[in-house]
Structure formats: C-alpha cells, structure tokens
Amino acid sequence: MNEVLGIALPAWALSFWQANSWLAEALAVATWETIYMVLISTLGSYIFGLPIGIILVATEPGHILENKKVNQILGSIVNVTRSIPFIIFLILLIPFTRWVVGTYIGTIASIVPLTLAAIPFVARLVESSLKEIQWGLIEAALSMGANAWQVICKVLVPEALPSICLGVAITAINLVGYSAMAGIVGGGGLGTLAYYQGYQRYNSLVMWSTVVVLIILVQGMQMLGDILSARVAKKRR
Amino acid sequence: MIEIRNLTKVYHAGEQDILALDDVSMAVEKGEIFGIIGLSGAGKSTLVRCVNMLEKPTRGSIIVDGQEITALDEKDLRTARQKIGMIFQHFNLLSSRTVFDNIMFPLEIAGVPVDQARKRVQSLLEVVGLTDKAEVYPSQLSGGQKQRVGIARALANEPSLLLSDEATSALDPQTTRSILRLLKEINRNMNITILLITHDMGVIKEICDRVAVIDNAKLVEIGDVMDVFSSPQTPTSRSFVGAIFNREIPEELLHRSKANNGQDIARLVRVSFIGASAGEPIISSMVRQYDIQANILYGNIDRVKDTPFGNLALELIGSPAMIDSGLAYLNDRGLEIEVLRDE
Numbered sequence: 001m002n003e004v005l006g007i008a009l010p011a012w013a014l015s016f017w018q019a020n021s022w023l024a025e026a027l028a029v030a031t032w033e034t035i036y037m038v039l040i041s042t043l044g045s046y047i048f049g050l051p052i053g054i055i056l057v058a059t060e061p062g063h064i065l066e067n068k069k070v071n072q073i074l075g076s077i078v079n080v081t082r083s084i085p086f087i088i089f090l091i092l093l094i095p096f097t098r099w100v101v102g103t104y105i106g107t108i109a110s111i112v113p114l115t116l117a118a119i120p121f122v123a124r125l126v127e128s129s130l131k132e133i134q135w136g137l138i139e140a141a142l143s144m145g146a147n148a149w150q151v152i153c154k155v156l157v158p159e160a161l162p163s164i165c166l167g168v169a170i171t172a173i174n175l176v177g178y179s180a181m182a183g184i185v186g187g188g189g190l191g192t193l194a195y196y197q198g199y200q201r202y203n204s205l206v207m208w209s210t211v212v213v214l215i216i217l218v219q220g221m222q223m224l225g226d227i228l229s230a231r232v233a234k235k236r237r
Numbered sequence: 238m239i240e241i242r243n244l245t246k247v248y249h250a251g252e253q254d255i256l257a258l259d260d261v262s263m264a265v266e267k268g269e270i271f272g273i274i275g276l277s278g279a280g281k282s283t284l285v286r287c288v289n290m291l292e293k294p295t296r297g298s299i300i301v302d303g304q305e306i307t308a309l310d311e312k313d314l315r316t317a318r319q320k321i322g323m324i325f326q327h328f329n330l331l332s333s334r335t336v337f338d339n340i341m342f343p344l345e346i347a348g349v350p351v352d353q354a355r356k357r358v359q360s361l362l363e364v365v366g367l368t369d370k371a372e373v374y375p376s377q378l379s380g381g382q383k384q385r386v387g388i389a390r391a392l393a394n395e396p397s398l399l400l401s402d403e404a405t406s407a408l409d410p411q412t413t414r415s416i417l418r419l420l421k422e423i424n425r426n427m428n429i430t431i432l433l434i435t436h437d438m439g440v441i442k443e444i445c446d447r448v449a450v451i452d453n454a455k456l457v458e459i460g461d462v463m464d465v466f467s468s469p470q471t472p473t474s475r476s477f478v479g480a481i482f483n484r485e486i487p488e489e490l491l492h493r494s495k496a497n498n499g500q501d502i503a504r505l506v507r508v509s510f511i512g513a514s515a516g517e518p519i520i521s522s523m524v525r526q527y528d529i530q531a532n533i534l535y536g537n538i539d540r541v542k543d544t545p546f547g548n549l550a551l552e553l554i555g556s557p558a559m560i561d562s563g564l565a566y567l568n569d570r571g572l573e574i575e576v577l578r579d580e
Contacts (some may be wrong), residue, residue, distance in 0.1 A: 140329035143289055144343040144394070145318035154342065158333040236332045236374045 023206060026193055031213055033107045034189035037182070038175045040111050045118035045171060050164075052078070052119065053126025054152055064138065064148045078120040086117050086178050090185060110187035114178055122171055129163035130156050162233040169225020173218050180214070190214060238398060238430045239265040239288060244297035246283050257283040259454040261297075265447075270424050270431045272445035272462070274438060274477055280454045281434040285400050288432065289321045290314055302397055319347045322391030322429075326403035328383040330375040336386050337362070337371040343393040361389040365419065381412035388419060392427070399423070401433035405440060417443045438477045442466070442541050450474045466541050467509050467573060482539060482548060504560050505534070505578035508549045508567060519570050520551070527563040529555035550577070 009017065052074065058064050059071040084092070090113045097104040097112040133156060141155045157164070183191020190210045198207035246258040257280045265271040275281040286292040288299055290306055298307045306317055330339050340361055344354035362368045365385040375383055384404060391399055401420070405413040421444050424431050435441065441448050441462060448465050450458040452473040458465060466482070469475040508520070524531050531551050538547035553560050564574050 134327075134329070136325060136327055136329040137331060139291055140323070140325060141342075141346070143291060143318060143321070143323040143400075144346050144390075145315040146346045147315060150346055154345070155331065159331060161333065237376050 020205065023209060026197070026206075027190075027209055027213060030188070030190045030193040030210070031217070034176065034179050034191075034217065037107055037110050037114060037179045037187070037189055038172055041114035041118060041175055041179075042168065042172045044111065044115035045122045045175075046168070048115075049119045049122025050126050052123035053130065054156065056123060056127045057130040057156070058148065058152065064142070064151050078123050081117070081120045082124070086113075087181050087184075089113060089117050090182060105186040107188040110179065110182040110189070114175055114182060117178060118171055118175055121174065122167070125167035125170065126160075126164060129160040129167055132163060133159050162229045165229035165232055166225055168228075169222055172221045172225070176214065176218055176221070238267040238269075238302060239432060240300040241284075241288075242298050242300075244284070244287060244299065245295050246280070246287065246292060247295045256454050258287070258294075261451075261456045263449055263456060263459055265430060265432055267430055268424070268428055269446040270421070270433070270444050272441040272448045273432070273434045273451055274436065274441055274448060275434075275451035275473075277436060279451045281451050282402060284451065285402055285432060285434045288398075288400055289318050289323060319343070319394045320396045321398045321400060322394070322396040323400040323402065324384065324387045324391050324404045326406045328375070328380075328387045328407075330383055330386055330390075332375055335372050335374055336367060336378070339375065339386055340389045340393055343390055347394050349394075357393060358389075361392055364392070364423075365389045379412075380408050381416060384408065384412075384416050385419065388416075388423070392423065392429075397429060399429050399431045401431060403435055404433065406435065406437065413440070414443070420444060438481045442481060442539070444542065446542070450477065463511055463541055463544060463546070466546060467511055482537060482546075487535065501554055502557055502560070502579070504553045504576060506551050506553060506564065507575040507577055508551060509573040509575070510545075510547050510549070511571075511573075512544045512546075517570075519567060519572065520549070523563050523566050526566065527555070527559045529553050529559050529563045 055065075056071065056074055056078070059067040059074070061068065061071075081089075093113045093116065094104045097109050100112050101109045103109050137155055137159060138151055141151050146154070179187065179189050180191030180194065181187075183189050183193070184195045186192065190213060194207055194210040197203055198205075198210060241261060241263050244258050244261040245256075248255040248257055259280075261280075261284060273281045273284060283292055287294050288301065288306070290309075294307060298305055300306065301317070301321065304317060306314070309317055331342065334342065337358055340358045341354055344357060349357070358371075359368075362371055365388055367382060367385055367389070370378065370382065370386075375386065378386065387404070399420075404420075405416050408416060417440065420431060420433075423429055424444075431444075433440070433445070445462050447460065448458075448462050449456055450465070450471065450473055452471070457471045458469070458474045465474055466478055469478045510519075520531060523529065531553055533549065534552055535550040536548060538545060540546065553563065555563070568574055
C-alpha cells in the first residue's frame, strides 16, 4: 500500500506520512474542539454582551434611558474585567467553572471562562457600533412617539447591524487566541495540541501545523464576518 | 393650535449656562403656515424641539391643540407626539428599511393594524409621488425624494401639526421649491398647521402666512409675512429681508450730483407697493397729474406667497410743493414712502 486517501505517494513521503499520521487525526480533533469552543462562547458572549452594550449606550447622559448610576457601575465592571489578563482570569474562575460544569478541564469547561472574558469585550464593541448611529435617527423615532424599547429594536440594532456583524468576527478571532491559552491549562483544542505535543515534546512539526491551521481558521472567520456584514449593508445600497 | 408662554431654555455646558431661549411667547393659529427665522444658533431649532418636547423647556409652557404638552407624563407625551409630525434637515430615514417600511415605521410605533397601515402607506406614497420607489432603500434616493419620504412618514399618523426643522436647507433651489409646493398642498388639502424654522427668507416668502424673527434667544419680531417684508422693524429682520430683496440703493446713485435748474429740487424716495396696487399705473398717473419728473433709479418686484410686492427708488424732480402733493397722492393709494435724500 503506497497510497494515502487514494493519492499515490513517493517512498519518502509515504514514510513521513506513516510516522506522523496520528498528527492529521489529532489536528482534526483539535480543530473541531477549537471551533466548537469559539462558536459556543461567541454565541454566549453575545447573549450577555449585546444587552450590556445596549444598556451602556442607552443610559448615557442625554440618551433614551439616561441613568448615571447604572451607566457608571456597568462601565466600571466592564473595565475591571477587561483589565484582567485572560490567563489570570482563567485561573481565578476555576472554582466557578468547576461549580458550573463539574470540572475545570476540557473543552466544555473552557467555554465558561471564554464566554465570561468575552462578554465585556463584546459589550464595548456593541457600544461603539451603536454610537456610530446619528442622533437624528433616534430623535426622529422619538418624535413619532417611540418608547425606549422601540428605539432599541427598530432603530439602534437594525441600523448598527453591519457594524455588529464585523464585531462578531473580531470577537470570534479573539476567542481563537483565548482558547489557545485555555488549552495550556488543559482546555483542549489546538492550544493543548501545540503546547503539550509541540512545545513540551520539542516537535516543531506539530507546532507549525497548528499555526497553519490557526491562520486558516482566523482568515476564514474574518472572511465570513466581512461577507456577512457586506451582505447586510449591500441590501441597503 | 400652538400657544407658547414664557418659554425659556437654558443649556448647561460645564460651568457655563447658555441661554437658548429667553422668555419667548407666541401663538400659532390653526391652519396657518408659520415660519420662524433666525441665524444659526439663534435658538429657533430649540424652539421647534420644545413643541414636541424633544427638548425639555427650563421654564414656561406650551399648549398644542388644547393639550398642555409640557405637563404630560412620558406615556401621554408619546401618544401626543404621534399627532405631531416632524421633518428634518437631514431627513433621518432608516437606512435599514425600504421607503415603504420607513413610512410604515410611525404606524408600527402607534400600533396600527398591518392591513390598515399598508393601505395608509400606499396612499401616502401617492401624495408624495413616490409610488414607484416603494421598495427602494433611502441611499438610492435623491435629497428631494428623501425629504418626500420624510414628509410621508411625518403624515402617517394623520397629525394636526407638522413641525419642519430646516427641511429644505440641504436641498438645491429647484428641489426646495418643489418641496415647499408639496408642503403648501398638504397645508391646504389636509388642513395641517405647519410650523417651520429656516434661516432662508426665501422659504418664508414662498409659503408662510406669518413669521417670527428670533435673534439671540429672543423673539424680536412677529407678524404677517407681508408686513415684515414691507417694513421690517429690527436690524435682524431688515438684514433677512435684504438678503432676498435688495433694498439697498447703490451708493453712487445716492450721492449723484443732479442737474438743478433754479427752484426745482430733486428728492430721492423709496416707494414700496404691495398687492393690487402693484398692478396699477400709479406712478405714471402721479407724473401726469402733478408737474413732476420721475427718474426711476432702481426697482424690483417679487412675490410674497401669492401677492406681488415691489420696491422702487425714484428721483422726483420738481418744485417742493408739487413733490409733496405727489407723494401724498401715492400715500393715499396705499403705497409706502420713505425719503432717502432731500435737496
């Protein structure tokens, strides 16, 4: 048998493949784990981050739900959590993660700190997207008798949607990086593979393979975000 | 329709207080087109925003259609706002919605049943002449078309009052005229009172019945457009009127040395005429009736709303007594006389 997946290979390539065929399998599993972690935690961080971002904007002075206290408290929580380096955040959260998932090791367990770390980031991204909207649009809605909820659902979010879509891509790409850090403390995914098999065993092939896969992954996510945003915006042009 | 009493608005900008409106009182009658004119920063934008409470007055009260709008709670205010349409300088259309859905927007807010709302949008599209653009997004429209959508949207909930915040200031002169014509039609056909603000006296001239002049947070002049145009009382009003009707007599004409023969004098006068008298040959009958020579130095005629309105600089040459009786003759026929130079 001198072919792999139906492709005939020269002898040197074949022996290389036989020595490293475990790597293809390991890469596939790790990539899937990373995608899985990133997708779920992106979703989770938006479920919480989007409303927080909206509240941050709406409670600003002069805005539709002006509330200095809420704005300041929420703003400082977001700032504090954003200023903790993720690797430390990860360790600080271990008891919480264990309480939620039952363990702090593995892909599922990593989703908890990833999500929590991304929430304040998402909140700020959403906030800046919403701030791009001209006040005139909000004023027009108010002049028609819209309440705050209607302004949010019918003006703020739909008008900022192309920008919010780009934010999703940025968040997911950030989470790819974070997930690699989570991998170092046993989070699974490409991070675990690169660290344990590549770094600790001095296997540069593993190291570089994961780097290549990560590059492809990040490129793909950015492209997806760009396409999504362009499609939403294009309809309006 | 609108009664504004002692309206004062103070903005707090850091340590400084900025007085945007200083004790403004005025009333807008039902069915009229009322214009507020002022330079930018004069406070007119604040004034119009106080009428639907987009700006909260610091002091004073506003009554719209018998309802004290400044005393309403949030919920009642939202209901009241549905009956006050507003259009804006930059149109403020939602880019995420088609023309049709933009006009649908206020009906959604008011909770109008969808079938009924769709019919209403359809008929509004006809009113503003954009039936063929229903499914287009605002970015594909010209400025004039965008403002038409804005107008249709403002009319969706059948308001009794339409507020216009510099609605034609971002448009070219031709488009401005067509938008003003549309507003006039709406005012007549739907019996909607219009309160508009502008810095362009041309807009006032074109469609307003009455005008208020705001300068430096204060209401300095209010009256029928014709009166303000023919005899502006304040420097601000004069400069606004001057911006579209050249009232200035060229300097060299004023100081021209005139041919004098003996006891005759030359008197330079400005004659303003309004309405019907603009169509009559009054000057020539004066010249015929009295022994005066009239030298027309300068003149213009224009139209304020639908009334002819004109201005003539005449040099009258003759004996002082004849000139006096000639001017009295003009005065009797309703012309306004202003002596610019007497020698």
